[in-house]
Amino acid sequence: MIGDAQKPSSLATQQLPLLRKLPIPLAAIMMQQIARADRLFPVELQELKRSLQALASPHSPAIEAAVRAFAALQLSPELQHLDWATDPASFVEKMSAELWSSGQIGAFHDAAKLLVPATLPTQTSPPIKPARFVTIALDRRLSAESSTPSLFLKLRPHGTFFPNVKDEEPNTLGEWLSARAAAAPAPYAHWRLSGEADRSPSPASVVSLSYDGLKSTRQQLLARFNATRNTDGASGPEGLRHTLLQLTPEQIGLASMPDPVLRAFAMEIFTGGSGTQLYATTFVQWTVREVLRRAQPQTLLARFTPRSEATSIDLRFTYPELEPPPDGRGSLIDAEMGAYLSYLNLQRLPDEGASFLVWHEGYGQALLIGNGMPGNAQSQSPITLKALLRLTT
Amino acid sequence: MNQVDQWNRLAAGRSYDRREFLRGLCGSALATTVSSVLPRRAWGSAVKRRKVVVVTFGGGARDEETFAPEGQQNIPRMLQELMPQAAFFTQVVNRGILGHYVATASLATGVYERFNNFADVSPENPTLFEYFRQSLKRPASDAWVVAPSNGFNRIGQSSHGLYTGAGASVILPKRLLAHADGSAAFGGLEHLLNDNYESPIQAPVALASEMPSEQVASMLKLSVADFAAHASTLNSPDELSLFVARRIMREVAPCLLWVTLHDIDVAHTGAFSLYLEGIRRSDTICAELWRTIQSEPEYKDQTNLLILPDFGRDSDGDAGGNGFQHHRTGDALSRTTWMMALGPDVRQNTVVDRPIESIDLTPTVAALFGCDARMSQGHLIRELGL
Structure with missing residues (x-):
């Protein structure tokens, strides 16, 4: 059995005999997860445990199929002789490049998909209470050319559109988030993400991250990019990737964040996400994706604020402290797509009954998806944001 | 269902969407047999004067933002100005590595190249430019590549021993604006210098066979300072490429010109609005290139223009992306894209629905010139009059 508090090193030692019996590509990706065990959210750790147990126990047909699919991948002799157990992250990087160049990346993805059922609970889990709810708020500075734009067109087939929404209280969404966190306190279950630092404090049970709040970290990372590219003999993207794999949160100013799991998560948003270091809208969209995929929270409140205007990446590297002026118009387009992708990511979670709300605080338009909300529908009746939040729960 | 079957099914579905949309838009005829799209006039006697301009989008564009109904607002000039004169291929499948340099190299060689996308290497297989120059004994000035970033500086010449020295002249317009270390040589032009969106850092690039900036500027009859002054009026690296391509057409008039656009790849920063801007800019540039072709005596009525993305981008529905x-x-959608062809060897306003591969481009263009891309693994696109 795998203990919750087990260190990655002892877990790796314990699981190595099992992993050595598996095809190398599968063993390497499992070892990569094990090596990160102390940086995983509770849900991820449970998934890892279930996967390892499924691979250790007599195989189900589905697991057998997954193992066979991994075994069918052809790795070069050079790669097979590399030590995947000691440095699985670097091994997986090299393996990924080789799978692309040998035309096997699709087969690898298919094999990985076969493994997904093994990560899911074997018994039907009771529905989470309160049901999962994601709210996306678009700051009023995100503006369109038109005075009354038609928002959320890509999402409208999935829910009910409300064009007349008023928010009559100063902190409706903050209070809604706090109430949900108080009603069902659990680690990493309630999140607040934003382009800008929170205007109102969140209770301790809410995990809060913002693009502005992580400004120093962003800038330190951009400075590292710049230093890496200016280093004599720099080895290009692969050298940068290797540098990032070795990076610790403390090296980019995250030491003050007390929670080691969150510290690592914040670092990975910037080292694993593309553009998260440059644009607030990208930061919010990508972080929503990663929070949903990894922490699987019960409540997520994300706020898109204006990103900076398009600026040469070269310039941003050279002057990491540069914060160009905002681009409200482009940000609205980014945020609308960000909301749509967030909904798709919510849909990928295994439970039913989740709610999704997106609203623009300036135009008073909202779209609600969830129980009792028909798709392709519209309600012209004026409604408050507070009332809207109660419609599906 | 195996992976190739799945790709084929999804690609065909996407093809259907494009075809139906275009039929509604342009009333395009659907080509069901090769004979139905043969050119209206024989071109054999004119082959010596034939010219080809290839434009690739080195930053894939999806249907949702281009040829699908919801994307049409982003490509008004391709739809309204070019499509009525074009043959449109609804399924161009790329089965290779989806990195822009290696994919563009694959288009240029007709073989799915397997090298590291970020490596400073030449394609292993002979390029279209080498087939063209060696077979027809054409000078270096007759085959040009205008490419976006430093990583493309070896695209014109393969490492194949049989074709040494027969490659294209490659011009990286931004090099004219930069010092050797990549920094801006002219104040205020930094925004045009860095466009490698796939990775924030580029591998060091050898400058082996590149022409000095002064030589390029001299050939284009443009001082580097004048060039920089003009560049300062431009918004993007792709506009710079258009400017240089036009200058090459005016001053050198090569028979084979290959332009790779790259602004679209700003999508890697995650800013959807900037990606859309890149598509709109590419739309304008393609239309302007066609106008240039029709206004330059050396090109008018004897030039085929082929436009295609190197590949697509990930679908919204794939959790891995x-x-x-x-x-x-x-996934299938990131591998499936389209091609638009215009010119004397093309029947206008036609939709070709059968699947072709991106590596079919090189043997086809070579054949349009009357030469054989003998090591290419692609097939002739017979709908182009071959």
Whole structure:
């Protein structure tokens, strides 16, 4: 059995005999997860445990199929002789490049998909209470050319559109988030993400991250990019990737964040996400994706604020402290797509009954998806944001 | 269902969407047999004067943002000005590595190249430019590549021993604006210098066979300072490429010109609005290139223009990707794109629905010139009068 508090090193030692019996590509990706065990959210750790147990126990047909699919991948002799157990992250990087160049990346993805059922609970889990709810708020500075734009067109087939929404209280969404966190306190279950630092404090049970709040970290990372590219003999993207794999949160100013799991998560948003270091809208969209995929929270409140205007990446590297002026118009387009992708990511979670709300605080338009909300529908009746939040729960 | 079957099914579905949309838009005829799209006039006697301009989008564009109904607002000039004169191929499948340099190299060689996308290497297989120059004994000035970033500086010449020295002249317009270390040589032009969106850092690039900036500027009859002054009026690296391509057409008039656009790849930063701007800019540039072709006596009525993205981008529906941002999943939609062909060897206003592969481009263009891309693994696109 795998203990919750087990260190990655002892877990790796314990699981190595099992992993050595598996095809190398599968063993390497499992070892990569094990090596990160102390940086995983509770849900991820449970998934890892279930996967390892499924691979250790007599195989189900589905697991057998997954193992066979991994075994069918052809790795070069050079790669097979590399030590995947000691440095699985670097091994997986090299393996990924080789799978692309040998035309096997699709087969690898298919094999990985076969493994997904093994990560899911074997018994039907009771529905989470309160049901999962994601709210996306678009700051009023995100503006369109038109005075009354038609928002959320890509999402409208999935829910009910409300064009007349008023928010009559100063902190409706903050209070809604706090109430949900108080009603069902659990680690990493309630999140607040934003382009800008929170205007109102969140209770301790809410995990809060913002693009502005992580400004120093962003800038330190951009400075590292710049230093890496200016280093004599720099080895290009692969050298940068290797540098990032070795990076610790403390090296980019995250030491003050007390929670080691969150510290690592914040670092990975910037080292694993593309553009998260440059644009607030990208930061919010990508972080929503990663929070949903990894922490699987019960409540997520994300706020898109204006990103900076398009600026040469070269310039941003050279002057990491540069914060160009905002681009409200482009940000609205980014945020609308960000909301749509967030909904798709919510849909990928295994439970039913989740709610999704997106609203623009300036135009008073909202779209609600969830129980009792028909798709392709519209309600012209004026409604408050507070009332809207109660419609599906 | 195996992976290739799945790709084929999804690609065909996407093809259907494009075809139906275009039929509604342009009333395009659907070509069901090769004979139905043969050119209206024989071109054999004119082959010596034939010219070809290839434009690739080195930053894939998805249907949702281009030829699907919801994307049409982003490509008004391709739809309204070019499509009525074009043959449109609804299924161009790329089965290779989805990185822009290696994919563009694959288009240029007709073989799915397997090298590291970020490596400073030449394609292993002979390029279209080498087939063209060696077979027809053409000078270096007759085959040009205008490419976006430093990583493309070896695209014109393969490492194949049989074709040494027969490559294209490659011009990286931004090099004219930069010092050797990549920094801006002219104040205020930094925004045009860095466009490698796939990775924030580029591998060091050898400058082996590149022409000095002064030589290029001299050939184009443009001082580097004048060039920089003009560049300062431009918004993007692709506009710079258009400017240089036009200058090459005016001053050198090569028979084979290959332009790779790259602004669209700003999508890797995750800013959807900037990605759309890149598509709109590419739309304008393609239309302007066609106008230039029709206005330059050396090109008018004897030039085929072929436009195609090197590949697509990830679909919204693949959990392994992040929608438009990347092309990492290798899913069917990221591998399936389109091609537009215009010119004397093309029957106008036609939709070709059968699947072709991106590596079919090189043997086809070579054949349009009357030469054989003998090591290419692609097939002739017979709908182009071959």
